Amino acid sequence: MQGNDTFERVQSALAGVEAEFDAAQTHGMLCGMLSTPEPLKPATWIARVLVNTEPKGEEARECLTELGAVFERTLAQIDDEELGFELLLPSDSAAITERAKALGHWCDGFLYGIGVGALKPDAKLPRDVQEGLRDLGEIAQVEINPDAAEENEQAYAQLVEYVRVVSLLVIESLRGPRKPAPEAKSPPSEPKRTLH
Secondary structure, X not given: OOOOOHHHHHHXXXXXXXXXXXXXXXXXXXXXXXXXXXXXXXXXXXXXXXXXXXXXXXXXXXXXXXXXXXXXXXXXXXXXXXXXXXXXXXXXXXXXXXXXHHHHHHHHHHHHHHHHHOOOOOOOOOHHHHHHHHHHHHHOOOOOOOOOHHHHHHXXXXXXXXXXXXXXXXXXXXXXXXXXXXXXXXXXXXXXXXXX
16 A cells, blocks of 8 residues: 555544544554454444544544545455555655654554454464564564665665565464455466466
8 A cells, every 4th residue: 555645545534533543553453453253344443443533524424434445455455365465654755754653653553453353362372473463563663763764765665564474474373264265266276277
């Protein structure tokens, strides 16, 4: 979702209803809540996002429309066999400090979402998932050195990709195997065998 105006639209819609969370946090929270084996209803996530707000009128409609679109797009991306999942972050034209802060907020939201939606207190997690969650907690505290512009860009790009991969690993591990996956995989593999 980088490089387009989705982030700005969601950010503006959330600001319009005075939400406590920003666009990156809400997307991270959604991805964390989607880690549960039980299907997540959009209203459950939206209620968390809009906690302590009383949205009314056009602002409320705009916010619900944007959040609904983010929910559908994210669900489709998480289930995408081609791994087309992307984090909802500011576009690459935004200042590196703003992007780094948003990445930290995304990780913070993801961990929050897992806590409220997926992770049981006594859950026994695989080691790589434990390490991934720990890393996301550290990335949530990330700070940028304003004097190292080129190094910051490289480090940021690497962190975004790492967070993307780790969050998919965590989601897959906590959700368990997807039911439609075997059906979706078998038809494409049949023709490939007959062509060779």
